[in-house]
Structure formats: C-alpha cells, structure tokens
Amino acid sequence: MERRKVGILGATGMVGQRFIQLLNHHPWFEITWLAASDRSAGKTYGEACKWKLDTPLPAKIAAMTVQPNVPEGATGELPKIIFAALDADVARELEPKFAAAGCAVISNSSAFRMVADVPLVVPEVNSDHLSLIETQSWRKESGGYIVTNPNCSAIGLVLALKPLEERFGIESLFVSTMQAVSGAGYPGVPSLDIMGNVVPYIKNEEEKMQEEVGKLLGSLSGNHIEMLDAKVSAHCNRVAVEDGHTECVSIKFKKKATREEILAAWSEFAPLDSAHLPTAPDQPVEYDTAVDRPQPRLDRMRGNGMAATVGRLRECSLLDWKFVVLSHNTIRGAAGAAVLNAEVLALLGKLDPLKKAANSPVAVGA
Amino acid sequence: MERRKVGILGATGMVGQRFIQLLNHHPWFEITWLAASDRSAGKTYGEACKWKLDTPLPAKIAAMTVQPNVPEGATGELPKIIFAALDADVARELEPKFAAAGCAVISNSSAFRMVADVPLVVPEVNSDHLSLIETQSWRKESGGYIVTNPNCSAIGLVLALKPLEERFGIESLFVSTMQAVSGAGYPGVPSLDIMGNVVPYIKNEEEKMQEEVGKLLGSLSGNHIEMLDAKVSAHCNRVAVEDGHTECVSIKFKKKATREEILAAWSEFAPLDSAHLPTAPDQPVEYDTAVDRPQPRLDRMRGNGMAATVGRLRECSLLDWKFVVLSHNTIRGAAGAAVLNAEVLALLGKLDPLKKAANSPVAVGA
C-alpha cells in the first residue's frame, strides 16, 4: 500500500521531533514536507533543528529543506495531511490557513480545542466526536478541517477516567499533577528553576485540564458536545522529570464501585481495534499492582509510550477512591495522540478523499 | 545564663545531624552526650558519622565519643534532656527507658505520637497539649516524659491550617505532597529510584498525615485530646528534591471565607512570643504573592528553615479554596520542631526541675 504524504508544522520543536520519530517508519504515512518558523525556513532540517531525542535523527529527514510555515510556501506539493505542533498563538493564525487550503490539520495545539465545532479527541475515549469536522466551514469549502488532541496532562487522565465514567458515572474529582519538563518544549524550563526543585505552577494548565476533561468525556448530541457534568479540581506542578506526567487522583462516582469493579473496568477497556491501528496500544490502561507504581522512569514507555499506567487504587477518606495515573507526555500526550487521531481518521475515510465529506469507511489497513 | 545539658539519641542519622547543627550554638542548650547504635558506640562522632550537611561538623562534636543507646550507657552524667532521632521501631523500645530514667524525651519519632497521653505538638499550633505529660506514668515516677513532634509532611500543613481552623473551621481537605529525599534519612532513597523520577508512595505516610492532623488540630479536653472532626485525604509522593516538602491543598471551611480573610489569618498568625524563643520564626506562615511560589529550593530556608511558606491561594471548583504550602522537612519538619518544643517546655518550666511536676513557669530567657 502506498503511504499517504504528510507534512509537519512546527517540525523543529520537541513535539515536532516526536512527530518525526513516530512517523519515520509509519506504515501508512510518509513525511514529505516539514515547515517551521522563518528562522528555520530554507535551512536543511539537520541545520535548523537541535535534535533532542535519544534515537538518531533519520538521515533522509535531516537532508530535507525546511519550508515556510504557510500553505503557499510549499515547494512541490503541499501534503493534504498536516500534523501541527505549534504554539497556541501561532496555531491560532496558521492552522485555519491550512484547513482553508484543504488540509486535514491534526493539531496538538490548545488554540482551537474548546471551539464548538472542533473535535477534541482521544480515540479510545471519544472518537465519535470526530464527526464534528463535517460542520466546519473549511470542510464544506475546501475539504480541510482541524482536529485536536488534548493537553498532555489531560490525556492520561481521561484514559483512566473513561472506563470509570462509562460504568459508574463521575461526580467529582481532584487531580494533582507532577509534570515533566519536556512538556514545556525546548529550551523550555531553565535548569536553575527545576533541578532539586518543584514549581507548583504551569500557566493555564489547571484551567485546560478542567475544561478539556469536560469536553472529552462529554457526549455528542447532534452537532455539539454536551460537557460532562462533573466537578474537576486540578493542581498542576512541574517536577524534575524528563518525560512522563504523574497524576494523583481522588474521585467520587455517581454509583458505588468496588475495587474489583474498578480494576475490571480498566482491564476490560479496549475500545479500539488496536490490531488495525499501528499506533494504538494493545491495552490503553494498564494497572500495576506494585505498591509504588506507576513511576515515570519505569512506566512511561509501556505500549511504546501510548499506554497509561494506573496504580495504587485505594479508598479515599474524602471522596470514594484514590489512584495514580501516568502517561508519556510527548508521545501519548502529544505527537502519538495526534498520529493516532490521524490513523482513526484514515480508518473512517476522512483523510481520503478530502474534497467532499466521506460517509463510507475506507478499508484502510485491511 | 548556664546552658542546660542535652543529649542526642540517634545522633549519626540525618535528623541527628540537624540536631547537632541547630544545637551547636544554641543559647539555652549544650550538647554533652551523643548516642547511636552499637555499630557507632565507642567511636568518636567524627569517625562514626558520615556528615551530610553543608555546614562543617563542629570540631568539638567530632571529638566526642558516641555512647550506647541506653540510659545506663552514659559515660559521665546522663543529661536530663534527650533529643531523640530514632527509627520508630527503635524508639518504641528505647524512648520509654529514657523517660523512666527521668529524662525529658523530645522525640521526632512516630512511635508514640498517637498514644493518648503523649503530646503531639507544634508549638504555634497546640502548645496547650503539652500538659498531657503530667498524666504520663513516667512523669509521676521519675519526672521523665515523652513529647513528640509530627511527621515532616504534617508540620508545614498544620501551620498553614491552624489560623484557618481558628477563624473558619475546617470541614474537609485534600492534600497531595511532593516530598524531599532527606525525609527518608541516609542512605535512604537510592539515586536510581528518584533521579528523573517520581515515586508516588511513601510507606505509612498518608495514614500518618491524616491522623496527625486530627490530633494536632484537636482540642484538649481535660486529660485527653478531642480529634478534629474533619475529613483529610492525603496523597504522598517522593520527588527529586534534597530538602523541602511541597504540598497542594484543597480545603472546605465550615464558614465561608474570602481571599482577604484567609490572607489576614495567615499574616496575623503569631501565637508565640518569638522574641523569647530562639528557634521560633518571627512569622510562622509567610504568604508569597508570586504566581509560582512557594518552591523548595527558594523558600525552604525562610525563618532559618522554621517558617512555612504558602502561595497560590485560589478558588477550588470542588471545595472552597486551593493553595500550596512548603516547609523544610528536616529543620521545621524534624529537628527544629523538636528544639522548639524543648524551648517552649523550658519556658513552661517543664525542663527544670524534672523530679516533680512544675506548675509555675520558670522565667527562662527573661
């Protein structure tokens, strides 16, 4: 099968690098276009990028010329699938241009996540929300659209919450995070701020977690999303960890749940046909029985970095239950989330053809 | 004024070292006796101890001979004031022997904290509980007694809570901690477990926090403590920080409180006559208005390591208010807490004479 051509916006940043790492040998997608800010455009990717991953920068990618961050700037053909790893301000300006140019913009930015007709999707949680793209004006005009994935701190959490919401209903929850520095990009967090330290503040992060959980666990009703009616209170902290966000959760259900029922909800959670989605983990939520897990250094790479690990399920003296959830913030929480969104869109026939809304699923990967 | 002679049990450990650091130039106390386990007894302190603090080991202390961990083992005179920095198992066996031998045992151990007639005290919070010592059987027989300070993770918290409890009443609270490695002693946490990592578990810590808060904020009623009737739910985590425990708190009051009222409660909190207590900080709870404070590396040494710093007061979508509190875990949270307990006992006349229960305050430091 021929691989679909894809481009990466914001290719030189931390999430852009993860896109390259995850897409380099992807069976369905082929990187044919890389774009970054004016500072980088015109250089080879190898010159423009300070590669920070522990797998080598692929030679073919290093030799590609970085394009300007605009649809018309594309030398040769602009791919119709664009993975976007832009800061919110830049995304707010650029992503609509690519959607208007007929591209499927698979965005990791916060810019449009809470916009009513933009799907905010984690495929295991709410892939039905993807149908919102058909209501976007770009879609009607050019076939293009914008799909977003949530904040890195929300993804692991909603993976753990979704099977609980389905079975017990969530009334309220606390979450206190300990987030890795890679979530702030590069150069990001100065070493003097975080070595041997904790910073109990990440700008806008608590607000994002609270509202994104509501939309992700909300229900599609016709052409809009009914937010989940649950109280969510988040405390967000930065800690001296390279990769992997750890989150302490206390939760109250609408319906009483036993320990066994909760563990069953997690272990039986398999909403996707992972065999046919290259990036989907076999088990999206893994429970570790050890008393001191999950831990970012040991558990972030489960499911090739796409699984969330839960642990320490125990009773809460204030709400019902307490547990800890961990996930890799730049794989599951960013680039991998976007790639999985694209894979599901491919399965749904939303990537090809783009010119008109497709209704019949294309047998991708069959 | 002549300084009172004091001894240190468990002198070679991390808290033992902090006792030496804090007592070395103390105006009221003089270290005349050091004891440690059999492995160390008989050696000089300089030989026995792997000194881990960044101030020099005092030469006079280095030359002292470490005594066995038993009252009868004392070469020369056994001091009547014993600061104890023992593991709980050892404390459970040894501390009563020293109390029975007529010593005021100022303990940092968890062994007796929750025993009904043992005061669990943070002087700014509940110094009236100290009167419980008069009900101890050792006190009646030998004049000796045991006084304890709380767990390192509970101390900063109750300092922040006490002025709020006084004014608004606490109904429930959620606390999620990020605790420093020094809290686990030496060698303590292996570097492979914590570098670039988070361990979301500290043995017995959540239980200790929950129950100790209840006793500390409880009220003395005749000869026993009425526990505070509030729900407390704790999540305890170890992070890659040397010193300083950071805690995220959500809290619900019995009586509504405004932001200004809460800030006033903290800023006006001055329960001790700090001018007459060498180790008491001028302001036990300091509020920092910066959006990203408190931080352990920057704030742990406020008030010479004895002040708690609070910050980030904001509304909670689930309970009433959220904030962050930080305190130094081996100074305010351990050795300094015990020294301050001893200072208050001295002011109350409970250190001298020990043979009979003293009722009239001795004018120490006047």
Add this chain to the structure above:
Amino acid sequence: MERRKVGILGATGMVGQRFIQLLNHHPWFEITWLAASDRSAGKTYGEACKWKLDTPLPAKIAAMTVQPNVPEGATGELPKIIFAALDADVARELEPKFAAAGCAVISNSSAFRMVADVPLVVPEVNSDHLSLIETQSWRKESGGYIVTNPNCSAIGLVLALKPLEERFGIESLFVSTMQAVSGAGYPGVPSLDIMGNVVPYIKNEEEKMQEEVGKLLGSLSGNHIEMLDAKVSAHCNRVAVEDGHTECVSIKFKKKATREEILAAWSEFAPLDSAHLPTAPDQPVEYDTAVDRPQPRLDRMRGNGMAATVGRLRECSLLDWKFVVLSHNTIRGAAGAAVLNAEVLALLGKLDPLKKAANSPVAVGA
C-alpha cells in the same frame, strides 16, 4: 536452530537485570537458570527482584525460581554457559566452582580480570586473548573456564583507543571520567550523595582503569599477555546521570597523527563480522561532529547501547590530541560486553563441546 541454555549468577542485581533484558529474545541463548544469594534463593524471580529497567520484566522470567548461587544447587540441569554478575568478593569464591563444574563462566566481575591465564576481553579489541582459556586448569579438568570483560569505565575507552593504538601507537594518556550511578548497582549511590552533586571518587576505579587498559591493549605472546607500555592516568568521578559514562581524554601517540587520520581510524574500525554476531554493533566507534557531543542522555543507546561515541577531537596543548568518549555502562560496559564475549566464544567453537578444547570454528549463525 536450538538455542543454547544459559544461566545467570547474581541475577537480581542491576547487571543481572540487564543480562535478562539482553538475553530474553537472544537468537542463540535461552535463559534456563537464575541464581542469586541466599536471601533470594527459593523465591520466584518476580518476588526476589526489584526490577529497575524501563522494559517490562518478562513474565516467563518472573515465574522462574531463583536457585542458590552454587553449581550443586541447580534444580534440574545446570547450564554449561553461566553469565556472572557478582560482586568481586563473591565472584572470587563462586566463579571457580562453576568453572570447575565444567561451565563457561562469562564474568563481569573484577575478581579475576588481572589473573595471568584469564582473558580480559572486548571482542573488537583483543578477541585473540580468548585463547588463554586453554591454559586454565579448570579447562583441562572439566572443560570449564572463566572469561572476563573489563570495568564499565574501561570498555568505552579501549574501543576508542584500539584503532588509534593500531595506527599510531599510544605513548601516554590522561582520562577523566564522569560516571553514571547505575555503575554502582542497586541500591548503590544514595540520592543524597549525588543529586545536584559530584563525587570525585569511586573506590578502586582509577586503578582498575589504568591496569585494565594495559592488559586489553596488550599483545598475546604465546601463553601470556604483554601489557601495553603506555602511561595511563585516570581521574574517576560519579555524576548525576542514570546510565552512560562520559570520559575526557588527552593522548600522546608514538607517531604523529593528523585529525583526518584519527577520524579515519575510528570510522574504518570494524574488527568483527557484526552481521554474524547478534549483539555486535555495526560500527563500534561512532564519531559525532557536533561541538557538544557525545552526551549520555542522547548517545548512550547508539548501536543498541553497544557502540561507543566519540566527539570533540581537538588539539591538546600538553599531549597531542583531546577527545571525549561515551558508552553505556550497563550494556556496552557490562552485560552486553559479556553477551558479546559469549557470542564470539560460540563462533570460535569454545562453547560447544566444552569437554575438550575445540580448535575448529563451529558454523554458528551461518
């Protein structure tokens, strides 16, 4: 092809865990026996071991029963190939027993490295030294023998040095190391000793580096090794890195070398038939042209953790040239080194049959 049965001595430690990780899917070897100290013997491996790697403990291994650390303790058949990850003191006692029992002991310990008839081997550097096993008394009696690999800090260094020694001759060198904490095992280095710190001392390490380099680069002359006649001065330091030893080298050659000649010596260094050795890296020494490389976090996993990375070649104002070399200390520097030794022994026919010295290479992997 049937896989050869192998055992692991000291299976629960850090290097033991790496052996399991590297051998679990090895095409030539199959783990059938695990042994550890009395504390662990009798338990399942899953119970006995605190698994510290970021790949999951294989379920099959977790279920195996840990055997006592003695040849006669083997339940079922004792494998004839034993990977040993023991502390030097224990190795000194146990490894000869296994050799005497007819086992090929592939040791990572320092106990016998400098013994005259024990080969100290890095296959890319001095695989001809392996013939020393034929002179061992165990070999003659039972077929068993001991082969060792060097200290983790010496391996990366000699990989970088070997092609230079071949072409230019080494007269003297200075090496200053910055070594990862995993080199000290688990629990190993206390976090309070190394977080935000440097410890400029590792017991016996400088001596080991200096003498092992001499033997590794020495020449086999009949039945003994002529040490390399070069002055080596080592400074060894522990730094806050999980995995990967970084070493700064200044070197003086017997014959002048240009920058291009040195780079060519490294890039052309391909002493092994890596296509036929599963663990051998394609390129054992990789030069990185970036001004700030190699770095442990970014480069340790090159060649699946088996390649050494060199960088920063520049003139030395005192000797001839300066450079930096980095290698993974528990893969290339320990378990991987031993596995590669075993692979070469297999190719040489020294693993099968063990009862008599084999002279004809067995076509393994062909």
Add this chain to the structure above:
Amino acid sequence: MERRKVGILGATGMVGQRFIQLLNHHPWFEITWLAASDRSAGKTYGEACKWKLDTPLPAKIAAMTVQPNVPEGATGELPKIIFAALDADVARELEPKFAAAGCAVISNSSAFRMVADVPLVVPEVNSDHLSLIETQSWRKESGGYIVTNPNCSAIGLVLALKPLEERFGIESLFVSTMQAVSGAGYPGVPSLDIMGNVVPYIKNEEEKMQEEVGKLLGSLSGNHIEMLDAKVSAHCNRVAVEDGHTECVSIKFKKKATREEILAAWSEFAPLDSAHLPTAPDQPVEYDTAVDRPQPRLDRMRGNGMAATVGRLRECSLLDWKFVVLSHNTIRGAAGAAVLNAEVLALLGKLDPLKKAANSPVAVGA
C-alpha cells in the same frame, strides 16, 4: 565609618543578584544604584528581576528603580564604584564608558581580561597586578579604570595552584572540569540539556582557562605581565549541579615535591590580611582529608563561599601529582571575587580619591 556608594551594572542577572546578596550588608559598601538593560530600566528592581537566590530579596533593593545601563542615565548621583556583571559583548561597549566617566569598574566579564593594561586579579594570587590600572588611559583622564576577575572555572584552580607555583614551579597541568549550571546564568542551561546528562562542552571555556591561568600566575614586570611559562590543557564539562565547579587536576612541577610539602604549601597559604578584608576567607585553600571530597553540595559554602577546597592528593602516573579542587562559581568565582577585588582596592587607596592616582594606602577598616 560611612559606607562608599556603589552601583551594579547588569543587576538583574545571576551574578548581579549575587552582588546584591553579598553587598547588602557589606560594612564598606552601600548599593545606591542599579542598572540593567532597556527591558528592565524604569521598573523597580522587584519587578524587573526574577530573584533566584535562597535568601530573600532585600525590601530596600526591591523598591529601587532600575537605571539604564549608561553613565549619563543615572538618576541622582552616579556612584564612583561600579560592579559590572555584564555579558562580554555588552561589557565591551559599556565598561569603557563608565571608566571614562571616572568610575572604578570592578568587572566580572571576560571582555577585557586579557587586555595588556587591564589587571586580571585574584587578590590572594596576584594583587600586585592591580598597579596596572595606573597605566590605563581612563585613569589618567578621569581617574576611572577597569579591574577584572577571572572566569569562574579559573579562580578555584589558581587558588590551589598559586602556593604550589611559589614553592615548586609549575611545568604543566591537565584540568578537567565539572561545572555547575549557574555559571551559564539565567535562563542559561535548559533543563532538557542537563538533567541526567553531561554536556562536554562550554563555549570558549577551555581557551579562557588556559590563557587566564597564564596571566594570573604571570609576573608583573614594570608595566606588563609576563605570562607563566607552563603548558595548561583544559577539558570543560557542564554537569547537573546548581552551584560549585569541581576540577580534576594532574600537575608536573619544576622541582620535586613531596605530599607533605604540597599539603604544607596549601595550609600555610595566607597571602591576605583576612581580618581586615570583610570578604576574604580565613583560609583560602582548605584541604579535606576524606577520600571522597571535595563535593560541590557539601563544600561550596566553606569560607562563606570564598574558600577553595582541595582533596584527593595522590601520585599521577603521567605527571607528578593529582588532586581535586572545588569552589563556588558565583560567589568565589564571580561576585565574591569582584567584591574582594574592590576591598583590596579600597585598602590600597585606589577607590578614594579617584581623580588622581593614589600612592599612600588609606587606613580603611583600621
């Protein structure tokens, strides 16, 4: 005694903050003027500065208005003593303007260190070089001049070397550094670059160390400095340490030295009248006999951060001796060095009066 008014150029950076910390309660100097770049000028210091030290920002300083970085920009009186903590590029432009305006510019920048008529001084090492200021053209015209202190990595080293050079003569030396992140300023080193990592490169650092050592240990001959004729080879590395540079040294002397002679040279090294210089440590070079010292976390604050600690003296198999030296890079290695230079200049009468070259020592502090 009235304190002299001083100003700080580059007051908001890491070294600027250390100047404020060290000068805030200085008995001889009083901060009356703070300047920083256009971005900060006009704001209060509290607004302009992200304070990163663990002692509180003094309230009086926080309230001061930051002035523009130019002599004519001074609101009120421009102090005649200026401590400069500027990047080299900025220093190259601005420091001469202040010297021309009649200020004694006590500079921490590298811009003019190697200029022939600018003294590069560590008072314990070469305070006689200060007389070079009299040859500066600014001095003749306005009374102003520039004095510099060395790079943070050179200072600890030359403190250890000076007593050895005096007694044995230095022929050649290797030095391999492990430098703290604070040396790169703020934001400086990104956390993703250094957490769990080593960066074996610091721009221009090896060149600076090599040439500055030559000038510092050089001898004043009339109006110029004869560089020390010794070969120096430096390897410079960045490690995950907040403060404190650790350096491994191998050294060859012109005259043989015994261990005892070297230890005596260090312990007897007391070139300054420390009783009359507030910032001078009693013992500039302290030898620690423990096998694993010095260590940055434990030893950097000796002598209030102004002493260098040496340790691990042992024979070198290549040169004569090996040792480790450590010093605090932003106190001894930067702001403290400059303050001590100013104190010595005060003692020499070079601070007052500035209009003409003073020959008679002023009895400061007498």
